[in-house]
Amino acid sequence: MTNFLQWLSTLPTLAQIPIIIGVFCAVVLLLLFLIELAPRRGRRFTIIRAVACVLFPLLMVAILDSYTWAIVAAGFLGLLLFWLDYRSRHGAGYIFALVGFLSPALLLLAAGLVIPTIQTTVQSFMNSRGTEFVGLENFIWIFTQPAGIRTVLNTILWVLIAPAVSTIAGLAYAVFIDKSRGEKFFKILVFMPMAISFVGASIIWRFVYTARPADSEQIGLLNQVIVWAGGEPVQFLQESPWNTVALIAVLIWVQTGFAMVILSAAIKAVPLEQLEAAELDGANGWQRFANVTLPGIRSSLVVVLTTISIASLKVFDIVRTMTAGANDTSVIANEMYTQFRNFEAGRSAAFAVILFLMVMPIVIYNARQIKMQREMR
Amino acid sequence: MSTLARTEEAPAATDPGVRRGRPAASLAKTRLTNRWATLAALLIAALWTVPTIGLLVSSFRPAQQVRTTGWWTLFQNWGFTTDNYAAVLQAGNSQLTMAGSFINSIAITLPATVIPLVLATMAAYAFAWMRFPGKDLLFVLVFALQIVPIQMALVPLLRLFAAGELFGVPVIGAFGQAGYAQVWIAHTIFALPLAIFLLHNFIAEIPNEIIEAARVDGASHGQIFFRIVLPLTAPAIAAFSIFQFLWVWNDLLVALIFADGAVAPITKLLAEITGSRGQDWHLLTAGAFVAMIVPLAVFFALQRYFVRGLMAGSAKG
Structure with missing residues (x-):
């Protein structure tokens, strides 16, 4: 495999795409073809199955350039698989098909997510080179020095501001344009930032925030507006704590479209009869909205709020591109990368673990809400 | 649903008594809030698109002008180029x-x-x-x-x-x-x-x-x-x-x-x-x-x- 990938990387870039996709699809098709043959009866098919059972894992491990003992072990596992499959309750070939469908994804998940998560957790209790157990020292370091506390506080600030503001802006916009002429067009305008990368959005807003000395012409829109209003140009990305707010504005700009689309759909699902009944009872527009529409879209609101909260906790690209964490703007995800760059593996892992612990409750709550919402429909 | 709404609306439109029963002030107020709502919607729409437009316009302006003048002065400082992309x-x-x-x-x-x-x-x-x-x-x-x-x-x-x-x-x-x-x-x-x-x-x-x-x-x-x-x-x-x-x-x-x-x-x-x-x-x-x-x-x-x-x-x- 190493040799194949080395050879592949010497090819022209665009030639690599069809080759890797082609090779991948060929392997998958071969696997599916064997799955197709698996349930057939007869000695010939049993032999094919036995050979496939042993050779597939064996070759997989072999082309990963693993050790001889691992290759032999894979071969034995294959034999075990064949035996289990042969005696399967659902008939020979069933377990073969099952393993064929499931194992590629599950093996990748185990090697690429489960084991690394355990390793990172262990690493967070180790020193910078991962050689010595240091207990809670990394966490204590984070929570005792001003920059570390600042990083955590900034992350909390992101979660407090970004979800609330983008949800309110998205909801207001959805209500205002509801049933208006050109509603679809207005939606596209606000939804478009969702397609742009955070890096692109950061450059767009850095340009808006650019400041030039007071005596020369401004090229950043926001400072021009301030100058027009008679103020002095402001260095938005340098003055703490307002620079963090300036960064949060970018995430709000991106996420409002998401909130708007979901909430707009929810508003349209509020039963018309309820709104009319409220109108007959003499409720004005605001009362109808507060007492009928809002309760009707409650679950969608929760989903939007939690989803944007998760995005705010994990925010990295915006901070990295706009300030790289300078001037007290760092957040946990950015600091995790910075510490990794500085070869502080332990501290980097500790930041990752803190992020994990902060995200976990929200994700669980979010998943439950989505499930509840689906069951109601 | 929509037919239901229409049948309920029809008598109200034909019967002037119902209309008159509603105070004029409230009618004006609804229209006013609608106007404010439209204004707010336009403001949000502008806030969400102007930065991107500024980026797009600037990317086609000569480097010297991008450096010294705002992109909104495009018409005073006219000039288009694709040099930025080549560069x-x-x-x-x-x-x-x-x-x-x-x-x-x-x-x-x-x-x-x-x-x-x-x-x-x-x-x-x-x-x-x-x-x-x-x-x-x-x-x-x-x-x-x-x-x-x-x-x-x-x-x-x-x-x-x-x-x-x-x-x-x-x-x-x-x-x-x-x-x-x-x-x-x-x-x-x-x-x-x-x-x-x-x-x-x-x-x-x-x-x-x-x-x-x-x-x-x-x-x-x-x-x-x-x-x-x-x-x-x-x-x-x-x-x-x-x-x-x-x-x-x-x-x-x-x-x-x-x-x-x-x-x-x-x-x-x-x-x-x-x-x-x-x-x-x-x-x-x-x-x-x-x-x-x-x-x-x-x-x-x-x-x-x-x-x-x-x-x-x-x-x-």
Whole structure:
């Protein structure tokens, strides 16, 4: 495999795409073809199955350039698989098909997510080179020095501001344009930032925030507006704590479209009869909205709020591109990368673990809400 | 529903007594709030589009003018050029130009979209329509992996690619330096939990009768997968593949860790140029637009799928 990938990387870039996709699809098709043959009866098919059972894992491990003992072990596992499959309750070939469908994804998940998560957790209790157990020292370091506390506080600030503001802006916009002429067009305008990368959005807003000395012409829109209003140009990305707010504005700009689309759909699902009944009872527009529409879209609101909260906790690209964490703007995800760059593996892992612990409750709550919402429909 | 609304409205319109019963002030007020609402909507729409327009306009203005005048003075300082694009495509670092990184983005994104989708569809099929002990527990575990932020996996995974080590024990040959391989695999792994979960939901929604009928006719799992499941879930697969495509194209974090040097995608190079040449706005605006053009094209061409895909995957990261 190493040799194949080395050879592949010497090819022209665009030639690599069809080759890797082609090779991948060929392997998958071969696997599916064997799955197709698996349930057939007869000695010939049993032999094919036995050979496939042993050779597939064996070759997989072999082309990963693993050790001889691992290759032999894979071969034995294959034999075990064949035996289990042969005696399967659902008939020979069933377990073969099952393993064929499931194992590629599950093996990748185990090697690429489960084991690394355990390793990172262990690493967070180790020193910078991962050689010595240091207990809670990394966490204590984070929570005792001003920059570390600042990083955590900034992350909390992101979660407090970004979800609330983008949800309110998205909801207001959805209500205002509801049933208006050109509603679809207005939606596209606000939804478009969702397609742009955070890096692109950061450059767009850095340009808006650019400041030039007071005596020369401004090229950043926001400072021009301030100058027009008679103020002095402001260095938005340098003055703490307002620079963090300036960064949060970018995430709000991106996420409002998401909130708007979901909430707009929810508003349209509020039963018309309820709104009319409220109108007959003499409720004005605001009362109808507060007492009928809002309760009707409650679950969608929760989903939007939690989803944007998760995005705010994990925010990295915006901070990295706009300030790289300078001037007290760092957040946990950015600091995790910075510490990794500085070869502080332990501290980097500790930041990752803190992020994990902060995200976990929200994700669980979010998943439950989505499930509840689906069951109601 | 709509007919119901119309029949109720009709008598009110024909009977002037009902109209007169309503105080004139309240009518005026409703209209006023509507006007304010329209104004607010226009304001939000402007706030959300003007920055992008400013970027686009600036990217076509001569460098000297971008540096000294605001893009809103376009009509006083008239001038258009495509030099910025020519310049930014040649800009970059010692190993890579912007044009090269654009190609890199394509080379990273396409395989990193196809591979996880194929693997996830297969696994989702097994979870939805095959019986085995411990299935529910296993599925919940895969689902739970969505909780793990990718930050938890980045560094150990990098070590696995660079040294072939798990827990310090070498297990596979290292292929860290072999081109795009590690960034493809990393994106594949990070896409799997969400992809399996979402595709499972769609595949499990196929009516049981259809699958049973196929089984009675003697179709094997391979045939059911190809002839029934794939065609019926094609819209869901399309929606998710658009989401995955954009996610990989717009990603910065995974690229920073796994795609260094000559294989870096455009987001990484753009972030780098922002750091090193942060005041060269004629380059930055053009560069940002080059990076945005592909997602925007996908957005305008495939809007319906796009919205669905983004909704489905909004919690990823």
